[in-house]
Amino acid sequence: MPHHAQDNLTAMQAKELAQYLAFAPIAFQAARSLLRLGILEALDAAGKQGCDVAALAQQTGVDEYGVQVLLDMGMSSRLVIFDGSLYRLAKTGYFLLHDDMxxxxxxxxxxxxxxxxxxxxxxxxxxxxxxxxxxxxxxxxxxxxxxxxxxxxxxxxxxxxxxxxxxxxxxxxxxxxxxxxxxxxxxxxxxxxxxxxxxxxxxxxxxxxxxxxxxxxxxxxxxxxxxxxxxxxxxxxxxxxxxxxxxxxxxxxxxxxxxxxxxxxxxxxxxxxxxxxxxxxxxxxxxxxxxxxxxxxxxxxxxxxxxxxxxxxxxxxxxxxxxxxxxxxxxxxxxxxxxxxxxxxxxxxxxxxxxxxxxxx
Structure with a gap:
């Protein structure tokens, strides 16, 4: 059966998707800011080693508050991952940076x-x-x-x-x-x-x-x-x-x-x-x-x-x-x-x- 003819989400999955849609404009603009301000690029350069907020602020010229709120939204959008101290670029963030489409x-x-x-x-x-x-x-x-x-x-x-x-x-x-x-x-x-x-x-x-x-x-x-x-x-x-x-x-x-x-x-x-x-x-x-x-x-x-x-x-x-x-x-x-x-x-x-x-x- 083609994907457009199916409704196979559970109730919880559907409700979760509804929340992503409710805040989608904010997530989109946060992703654009992460790109334009060079934050994702800096994380990409850091590689698997990752980077903390202070280092990213110094590299990009964005104050720590701005880096922090954008990265946290990026984490919720699965653009970056966070281990409690360091941020790393996630696969989706990589495609935002490098995929022409x-x-x-x-x-x-x-x-x-x-x-x-x-x-x-x-x-x-x-x-x-x-x-x-x-x-x-x-x-x-x-x-x-x-x-x-x-x-x-x-x-x-x-x-x-x-x-x-x-x-x-x-x-x-x-x-x-x-x-x-x-x-x-x-x-x-x-x-x-x-x-x-x-x-x-x-x-x-x-x-x-x-x-x-x-x-x-x-x-x-x-x-x-x-x-x-x-x-x-x-x-x-x-x-x-x-x-x-x-x-x-x-x-x-x-x-x-x-x-x-x-x-x-x-x-x-x-x-x-x-x-x-x-x-x-x-x-x-x-x-x-x-x-x-x-x-x-x-x-x-x-x-x-x-x-x-x-x-x-x-x-x-x-x-x-x-x-x-x-x-x-x-x-x-x-x-x-x-x-x-x-x-x-x-x-x-x-x-x-x-x-x-x-x-x-």
């Missing part, structure tokens, strides 16, 4: 989401990204990405790129195999990161990048800087416009971590628009993260938490979908599923689709 996730939560989540009730009630006001005055986050204040801008892009980048090497091998595409239409191209990988991998492939004008300015500048301008076309488009105009070319259409940015009704509109524009023999590849396709409970937890970022900050009506929800929309838009592959990169799923029924016997 944890670092990126924590920075995204703190710099982008933390204060915005105070507005979650309003976002849920009103169907709008009420928490975005903590970062600026925009209707949604997408046209604002290039203008987000620091450190939110850096943390947003590092979070986004961390997960997509891990899938790129495997995807490039699959896509540029025996039937390598000649022309890729990248819908939701963002800053052109995937496009640049394709252009580097195959010296003959042509790319058309489709996105909002603000995003394509960044992508276009990147393509010029990398020397790819001759093989790239920019196609500004708001995919939510009723009569959105899309390219009528391309043998492979690509949507990566894109459809999760829209409501089900909007996803269906986007897929129908792509279906109408694509050549009959073209293929559509969709790369997404689905909480129900994850091997580990922590991965599903992370995706469902990130869905609330979409609710509160991004646009108020999108999320990481359950895979059968998206497949229903895919079929309703007129596509058929040719193949699917889970566990691409860090938990992505790749759907390969064709237009129905023209390319299906």
């Amino acid at each position: 944890t670092r990126v996730n924590m920075a995204f939560t703190d710099d982008v989401c933390y204060r915005a989540m105070e507005h979650l009730d309003d976002a849920i009630r009103d169907g709008r990204p009420a928490g975005l006001s903590e970062l600026g005055d925009w209707p949604t986050i997408y046209p604002a990405l290039a203008a987000l204040p620091e450190p939110a801008r850096t943390s947003w892009f590092e979070f986004d790129h961390f997960y997509s980048d891990r899938a790129f090497p495997e995807l490039l091998k699959q896509i540029f195999g025996d039937n390598a595409p000649q022309h890729i239409v990248d819908v939701g191209a963002n800053t052109g990161r995937w496009a640049s990988q394709c252009l580097k991998h195959d010296a003959s492939v042509q790319m058309t990048l489709v996105d909002l004008p603000q995003q394509l300015q960044l992508a276009g500048a990147s393509m010029v800087q990398q020397g790819f301008a001759q093989r790239v076309s920019l196609h500004p488009a708001n995919m939510l416009e009723p009569d959105v105009r899309l390219p009528r070319s391309g043998d492979l259409w690509w949507m990566s971590q894109f459809l999760d940015c829209f409501s089900p009704e909007q996803v269906l509109h986007i897929l129908r628009a792509a279906h109408a524009a694509m050549p009959d023999d073209a293929r559509l590849y969709i790369l997404e993260l689905f909480w129900d396709r994850q091997q580990h409970a922590a991965a599903s937890y992370s995706l469902n938490a990130t869905s609330l970022y979409f609710t509160c900050l991004a646009n108020g009506n999108s999320r990481f979908y359950r895979s059968d929800e998206l497949l229903r929309l895919v079929h309703e838009a007129g596509f058929v599923l040719l193949s699917e592959e889970d566990d691409v990169g860090l938990g992505h799923t790749l759907f390969r689709l064709a237009k129905a029924p023209a390319t299906v016997a």
Whole structure:
């Protein structure tokens, strides 16, 4: 039975977990302070020998009171261990320091989401990204990405790129195999990161990048800087416009971590628009993260938490979908599923689709 279909905690375990949730914001900020103030780093350097409060205060420049209260909360959060006189770094504390995924996730939560989540009730009630006001005055986050204040801008892009980048090497091998595409239409191209990988991998492939004008300015500048301008076309488009105009070319259409940015009704509109524009023999590849396709409970937890970022900050009506929800929309838009592959990169799923029924016997 999958982890999300079980409730196998004892009453005492459930009550204990409830207390961890009740104080979770405090524990999170204590962990961030332990990192930012260099306390965990000092414990890491001390190794198995450990360190007392006085030595840590001297090394970090934090007074003993501050070191003590943070370490005690860190002990309760299992970041450090304490033997009665000395503190040592625990395994969880080690991963806070050294694991890139944890670092990126924590920075995204703190710099982008933390204060915005105070507005979650309003976002849920009103169907709008009420928490975005903590970062600026925009209707949604997408046209604002290039203008987000620091450190939110850096943390947003590092979070986004961390997960997509891990899938790129495997995807490039699959896509540029025996039937390598000649022309890729990248819908939701963002800053052109995937496009640049394709252009580097195959010296003959042509790319058309489709996105909002603000995003394509960044992508276009990147393509010029990398020397790819001759093989790239920019196609500004708001995919939510009723009569959105899309390219009528391309043998492979690509949507990566894109459809999760829209409501089900909007996803269906986007897929129908792509279906109408694509050549009959073209293929559509969709790369997404689905909480129900994850091997580990922590991965599903992370995706469902990130869905609330979409609710509160991004646009108020999108999320990481359950895979059968998206497949229903895919079929309703007129596509058929040719193949699917889970566990691409860090938990992505790749759907390969064709237009129905023209390319299906």
